[in-house]
Amino acid sequence: MNFDLVSPTTTEDLLRAIDEHRGRRFRFGAGYTDLLLDLEEQQDNELTVINLARLNDPSFTSIVHDGGEMRIGALVTASRIIADRKLQSRYPVLCQAAGQHGSRQIRHTATVGGNLCTASPAGDMACALVALRARCDILPARGDARSLAVSDFFLGVRETDLKEDEVLRRVIIPTDDGEVKTHSDFIKIGKRRSMECAVVSIAYHIESDGDDTMTRAGIAIGSVAPTIKYARSACEYLVGKRLSSLGPSERDEFAAKVVEYASPISDIRASAWYREDVLFNMSKSILENH
Amino acid sequence: MSHDNSSRSGGFGHRLTIAFTINGRGVTREIRPALRLIDLIRDDLGLKGTKPGCLEGECGACTVLVDGDAVNSCLYLAANIDGKSVTTIEGLSAGVDGPGLDPVQRAVVEHGAVQCGFCTSGMIMAIESFKRQCDTDGVVPNRERIKKSLEGNLCRCTGYKKIIDAVQSLFEQVQGADGAS
Ligand SMILES: Cc1cc2nc3c(=O)[nH]c(=O)nc-3n(C[C@H](O)[C@H](O)[C@H](O)COP(=O)(O)OP(=O)(O)OC[C@H]3O[C@@H](n4cnc5c(N)ncnc54)[C@H](O)[C@@H]3O)c2cc1C
Numbered sequence: 001m002n003f004d005l006v007s008p009t010t011t012e013d014l015l016r017a018i019d020e021h022r023g024r025r026f027r028f029g030a031g032y033t034d035l036l037l038d039l040e041e042q043q044d045n046e047l048t049v050i051n052l053a054r055l056n057d058p059s060f061t062s063i064v065h066d067g068g069e070m071r072i073g074a075l076v077t078a079s080r081i082i083a084d085r086k087l088q089s090r091y092p093v094l095c096q097a098a099g100q101h102g103s104r105q106i107r108h109t110a111t112v113g114g115n116l117c118t119a120s121p122a123g124d125m126a127c128a129l130v131a132l133r134a135r136c137d138i139l140p141a142r143g144d145a146r147s148l149a150v151s152d153f154f155l156g157v158r159e160t161d162l163k164e165d166e167v168l169r170r171v172i173i174p175t176d177d178g179e180v181k182t183h184s185d186f187i188k189i190g191k192r193r194s195m196e197c198a199v200v201s202i203a204y205h206i207e208s209d210g211d212d213t214m215t216r217a218g219i220a221i222g223s224v225a226p227t228i229k230y231a232r233s234a235c236e237y238l239v240g241k242r243l244s245s246l247g248p249s250e251r252d253e254f255a256a257k258v259v260e261y262a263s264p265i266s267d268i269r270a271s272a273w274y275r276e277d278v279l280f281n282m283s284k285s286i287l288e289n290h
Numbered sequence: 291m292s293h294d295n296s297s298r299s300g301g302f303g304h305r306l307t308i309a310f311t312i313n314g315r316g317v318t319r320e321i322r323p324a325l326r327l328i329d330l331i332r333d334d335l336g337l338k339g340t341k342p343g344c345l346e347g348e349c350g351a352c353t354v355l356v357d358g359d360a361v362n363s364c365l366y367l368a369a370n371i372d373g374k375s376v377t378t379i380e381g382l383s384a385g386v387d388g389p390g391l392d393p394v395q396r397a398v399v400e401h402g403a404v405q406c407g408f409c410t411s412g413m414i415m416a417i418e419s420f421k422r423q424c425d426t427d428g429v430v431p432n433r434e435r436i437k438k439s440l441e442g443n444l445c446r447c448t449g450y451k452k453i454i455d456a457v458q459s460l461f462e463q464v465q466g467a468d469g470a471s
Pocket residue numbers: 027028029030031032033034035036052074075100101102103106109110111112113114115116117118122123124125162166167168169195196197346347348
């Protein structure tokens with residue numbers, strides 16, 4: 001493995017480094033849990049890694065709750081997400097997904113930004129962020145920051161909307177601070193319980209008011225399409241209904257809507273048929289166990 | 291990291307200077323930018339207790355502590371320990387009260403949780419980090435939680451039961467309970 005390394009500590013230096021490497025081969029490195037495996041065979045002398053791990057800018061490194069939104073820096077690790085009290089109480093699905101990410105060792109280094117930018121259809125924190133309808137805050141080397149829904153950030157397998165001179169700064173979850181009851185989880189079906197890449201995954205975040213009426217529903221599915229999918233019509237189907245009074249036929253109808261967003265393939269880990277069947281049953285189950 | 295300007299590349303073939311603490315001792319080293327932490331530890335510092343297994347983050351044999359947190363040294367860039375503190379298995383037996391086994395090592399020995407020993411140093415470092423976190427959070431973990439904490443460490447020999455017993459005993463001692471069940 002061979003590459004050159006630059007380690008900016010301020011955002012200003014980072015943007016300058018990006019600008020200087022325009023037109024040359026470079027990659028960003030954050031927690032390196034994907035990147036080092038990716039670069040293993042890399043031997044030539046042409047690649048520079050722009051090391052984000054030494055950045056000192058809180059907009060990249062911290063979790064901030066600020067009235068109308070929750071801002072999570074791209075460099076925040078899975079273990080810091082798990083430990084954050086505010087996230088635990090307000091958006092548990094993100095902590096639940098981070099808690100199933102790799103191992104404790106991996107969670108200590110893997111970042112949320114790296115999970116998004118890798119754009120794997122099996123990305124766990126990414127799946128939870130799609131369910132939460134989070135937005136990406138993107139910084140170009142020159143000019144103004146832009147923002148984009150996480151679900152639009154993914155263009156294909158390992159392909160994002162990031163331009164060559166752009167870096168992901170943070171993700172933002174819109175928040176309203178009323179009293180809500182949250183029903184959420186991240187369910188990952190793999191071949192074993194630990195250290196597993198999902199065969200099918202579902203992240204859901206459902207909010208209900210005091211009357212048990214669902215006021216907000218976010219459902220995202222992973223590993224069943226080239227990108228993580230937001231199951232919009234299934235979410236819309238739930239809003240306005242009471243979670244506790246859904247009958248079996250309504251649960252089936254809901255699950256069928258979720259499955260419409262899946263276009264699974266058969267591969268070494270599971271058949272398309274299996275993935276679709278599991279997804280249907282998982283979708284039903286989330287309305288049963290509350 | 292000291293080279294002229296941290297946002298500018300030093301050119302290919304250049305080396306970086308990093309300063310860090312290894313097992314309590316401050317050191318400065320010149321390294322290749324792409325060097326992995328495991329290679330720095332084993333080849334440059336000569337500390338062979340940290341084991342290379344899969345080199346893909348799956349087995350945990352290479353686990354060390356960086357500022358107290360367990361990480362896979364095979365997936366960690368050596369350049370990023372600049373200014374940090376690294377602890378390897380060799381750093382534990384230095385002991386607080388002079389040379390000897392530390393409590394995690396002692397528990398592992400007492401429970402017969404070692405067979406071939408290849409996974410053992412990584413396993414012990416993972417347990418150290420978990421124990422410290424539980425102590426900080428004031429948590430006494432149950433067996434499920436202990437198993438979860440070791441999901442990044444594979445052992446081909448023991449079948450895990452004795453390892454988990456060893457971890458559990460560390461917390462029973464804290465509570466003053468009478469031995470492992
Ligand atoms: C043993 C093991 C187990 C794993 N288990 C899981 C799992 O259970 N679930 C899961 O989802 N993933 C898993 N992964 C994959 C990986 O850990 C995650 O994708 C992780 O979140 C990547 O984050 P990172 O900080 O390590 O990224 P890096 O490896 O540093 O970077 C990943 C990619 O994103 C780019 N990048 C990183 N940050 C930015 C940024 N801010 N702006 C622009 N581009 C950026 C990099 O250039 C690179 O292409 C596992 C990996 C290993 C090795």
